[in-house]
Amino acid sequence: MADEKCNVVEFKVQGQICQGTLGESLLSALRRHGFEVPSLCFHEAVSSYGACRLCLVEVKKGRRSKLTTSCNYPVQEGLEVQLDTDEVVRHRRIVLQLLLAAAPAAKAVRDLAARYGIEETPFVPRPEEDCIQCGLCIRICEAVGVNALGFAGRGVSKHATTPYEETSAACVGCGACADVCPTGCVKVVDADGFRTIERWHLKVPLTLCKTCGRGFAPEVHLTRMAGQAKLEIAHLANCPKCRGRAFAAEFRLP
Amino acid sequence: METRFHSVADLEAYRRQLQAVRGPDRKIVSVCAGTGCRACGARGLAEVFREEIAKSNLEVELRVTGCQGFCERSPVVVVQPQSIFYQRVKAIDVPEILTETVEKGTAIQRLLYTDSDGRTYEREQDVPFYRHQTxxxxxxNGQIDPDSIDDYIAxxxxxxxxKVLQERKPEEIVDLILRSGLRGRGGGGFPAGVKWQSCRKAHAADGIRYILCNGDEGDPGAFMDCALMEGNPHLVLEGMILGAFAIGFPGQPKGYIYVRNEYPLAVERLTRAIEQARRCGLLGKGILGTELDFDILINKGGGAFVCGExxxxxASIEGFVGEPRAKHIHTAEQGLFDKPTNLNNVETWANVPLIISRGLEWFTSIGTGDVSKDPWGGSKGTKIFALVGKVNNTGLVEVPMGSTLRHIIWDVGGGPPPGKKFKAVQTGGPSGGCLPESLLDLPVDFDRLTEAGSMMGSGGMIVMDESTCMVDLARYFLHFLADESCGKCVSCREGLAQLCAIVDRICKGEGREGDLELLKDLSTTVQTASLCGLGQTAANPLLSTMRYFEEEYISHIHEHRCSAKVCKTLIRYVIDDSCDGCMACNAQCGTKAIQGGKKARHTIDDSLCTRCGVCMDVCKRNAIHVES
Amino acid sequence: MENAELESILASHGHRPSELLATLQDIQGNENWLPRESLAHVAAGLNVPLSRVYGMATFFSSFSLKPRGKHVCTICMGTACHVRGAQRLVEHVEREHGIGPGETTADLRLTLETVNCVGACAMGPLAIIDGEYHGQLSTQTLGRLLKKLKG
Known part of the structure; x- marks a missing residue:
């Protein structure tokens, strides 16, 4: 506890004194204090990457001030942060226009742009695209230890993908990528006993719940989970809902 | 012959021994075999010399050297002791050079350098290209066979x-470099001493500090680091060993040289030099019998400009793709494998042994400004530039910092080729900018170039004449960067893609009202919102051409005209009256765009013409022109 | 490529994931390209995800994931070569051999590649054909050089 206390630092946001832990993401700290800072590539569960450039803020440290993305800026004692300066907003608007051209089919991008009064982009759009290459899917896939996804290529052709743009042998179809995807471009569809993630060329059979008979999770995923938790696979034979019910029934008072 | 030196005294004794044999009257034929001369058959030439010398009874040493710099006249040969300089030497000239020059000491007139006024120069140091350099x-480079450590020691x-290992403390060396005002030659111009100091002060739990050399010279149009690595690898190694002592002693300094994949010869030479240095006790455990342990490994790049960042x-040395990361914690504290790391560029390292052996006064007497109180106060020492493009004497030019562009391009470079008019010079590669004629008297140092909207970069200097279209040049750099960007930041990846799209349409004559403003606004965001140096400087070539050559953009947009006659959609090929109907162009045209029978004047059907220019290449009467 | 050969490359880099780039370079040095099986072998051998190996192989422009031709013609696209007309050399090969940069003729005879500067700027425009540097090229000399290639 004592150590943690030493790590608490104070900094100012628009003049208001705030606390954070030394080295934590400035964006996290800002949001915890109720400040609104837009971002599409940040998620508490994984390391920050700094791809979307929307969380720009102005940070003053000592006498020097500069614009920086807040997601990968470490909180330090004595920082002075300004959020929506004219300059920040000017660049954020252009970044939004770029994103709007890069992924016009992404609703999250259109909504965010609309909040800044941007309906149209002056740039050349890629009409069908809905992915902004934020890399959250890759980072979550790494965090869960599967590593089925990665970036391929570089520059304009950089894109999140499975190796060789084919079904990945490593992918267990857990769907964590879809959970964190800010634009909804990774979609998990469970139907007819199969889980499909079209973006990753994945189609795997679902295990049917022993109780209700509904397909609820890919077999490979369950096997992996059982292995990691050192459980018999039989413990995972029921879907979470039925498992919950059975658990509740067992402990019901007479 | 190589011996292991167990002490500084061993090394000095060996040096005396070498120098005793190598008197000033020794006969030497040195053949340049840098990458440029190799492209002109220098390797074969060296072989011919070897064979011919073997056949003769001459007492002469053949020395195959790295780049001597005067690439325009390659392959070049220098005959010692007279320093007779021969250029564009061919295999058939070899026997004559041996009998006339080596044996009798007379110069062969036709192989000497003659300038555009018809003056001929015999000795290397009198040739204007060399005379105006420092x-x-x-x-x-001209005195050393890069594969011979003996040559370097001699x-x-x-x-x-x-000297340092015997007499000095590490902190003194850091202080010396700090006071010398040596600034990073890789482009940014950050004072090396400040870096060294932070890295030395940084906490290293296990004593490991990384000493890195950046040989990823990715700027297209720049090859000075290449010439140093290929031509004098031990100079770079010595600089790094000195750095290891200054920054990492006592402790466990470890070294890496990151060389770009496109420089196979540099890798070869450095590898050999490192092996020699290890055998001689200049690398490895207990260097020259002292407590200093330091070794250097070579890492080859994979063809990515961004890896120069x-x-x-x-990241690349650690086995990951070359994606830059935020530097809120300095690499001096947490760099390679999270250890304190000091990275300097090849040319920066090469300066270190010279500063130490010749002293602070010598170094600070060259260059601009005053660095006695502030290492940012000026630009000291010399800088090597790769002078290329539309200039008479292309090659490597070393001049004091603060020399004017005019001095470099005219006095050393001999100005544009006959009949061509200077238009602009591009400095600093993709991070730099284009400077117009009005800035020719600009003293070239880190700060003046930045003020003018360009950059020192690593020292590429590309001269352009009226046949270079500035919009096309900006387009070239933007495409280069869009391809070389790591692709992480939206502002860089998408920003560059859109800058490319806009400039592409301007080059096609489809530019729109407001495009110039759009380019400016977007450029500022690419510069400000991107993470690393690549993105932050990516707009420089565009902005500088817009700043100094705005009228070219305007004529592309409004008049659909490319005055340099480069942008394909805006030009057309025409045949004039001097055509004698020889059918040469007709036969070569891939799209059958040229009409006209034998002995009849030909015409070009513009709708079929792809503007490939083959017809112009083959026309013997210069009857084909480009119009815009 | 035989597994034993691959193993010896991995071993020469101590099976260290940090030497992934060098490992892939050695494989391409042997094979002239990076076959799929080798990448899988490397991933398994170094215990790194295939996604990381694939990312590496597609990030660096010196790697090829397709077989390259018997002869490789690399045209320098550095600035000095650009202002001296390198693009025309590329177009010449496109016209004469029907391949663009990064492509190989159907008979696997010739691969065209471009490179961003090889540091022989004074000699531009320049091409490297099967490791030999050729400077101050015109479309015609390049054409002749490519015609002379045997096999």
Missing amino acids: RSLLAF VGGYAALG STALM
């Missing part, structure tokens, strides 16, 4: 190291 880093190599370079 060669200290490149001075040895000209004073590793003496600075010996420090954090991307480190």
